[in-house]
Amino acid sequence: MSTKRSPSRLSRSSIPPIPSPTPLNPEQYQLKSITKWSAADVSSFIRSNTHLPLDATKELANFVFKREIDGKGFLRMKPEDLRASGVNIKWCRELMDILEVEKRRRVMAKNTRSQSRTGTRSPLDNGSVYSEDEARTIYSEFDHGIHTSDGPTETVSGLDIPIIPEGEFNAMLTPESPTPEDFSRTIEETIQERLEMQRAEFDQALNERLLEQKASLEQSLHRLIHIEHSALQGKLQQSFEEHQHCMKAALQQQMSDYDQILREQTEDTLEAQKFVLEKIIACKVEELKGLVTKEGKNKGLDRWEEVMITMEKWKIEIQELKGSLLCEKELPKDHTFWSRYFGFFLTGLTAGSLLGLAFLRYSR
16 A cells, blocks of 8 residues: 655755745845836736736737737826727726836835835835735735746646746846836826826816706707797887888878878869859850840740750769769779779760750751
């Protein structure tokens, strides 16, 4: 019966130590500078540090890899550039957050190295960036992302230890030489990126607010124009009716004055015609009287009776003509105008014809 032998103490000592969440010497486990990262390094970093779902993380990592965004490009990324490339707001915020966390983690590592060299405390130790528990959590998350990568692993004493390439492992052990300028530039870039993201969100909210106010103002203006148009239309209608009423009253007054003038002129004309006819009749009567005395008493009396009958007929015709003229006053103006002059013409023609016939008859 075979028994399993446990590895000896010597073999256990050959196992490389696993980095603790808070390394004793951060210089030994400091990755190479972000500016030296390749697109694959950035993609791996995103896979290990994002809090998005697995599918979204893969798509975001593939997006960075296909765009060949290296460490320098990753540091210079801005929310506007990501939005212009088609990245949604949630992914954009996630990238900015993990980039800021990595920058602060590296600033803390540089501060720790500087403190260990000079023996002084950095102003960052007062909690201006992260507390000790937060830094421990960041180290733990980052180291967990390294050990849970998709690379090959080696099983030693029941433990799965990732195989790190020699070049990358040497780069991890290579200490960086931080300078105050790098520290200031990193802090300035972080603040600038935050300000740009907040500015972009503020601009978007401001544009939405302006669009809403513009739509509200357009509706108010349209409503105001409609009300003013209705009021103006009512005023114009009222003014038109008043003007029409005034014009109608003035026209009726003019018609009344014209009718009065026409009536007076007609009466004057009739009186003049009557006076002329009476004069003519008187002259003819005198002539007939002379003819009666010349031709004899019996014969003259017969003609005198005929003349008196003719005069009575003329008087009746004159009365009828006067009545027709008075009736024509009630007709429209154009009809009255032509009827009046046509009546005058017929009256004169009739009177002339009768007088001519009488003169021819009694002149024989």
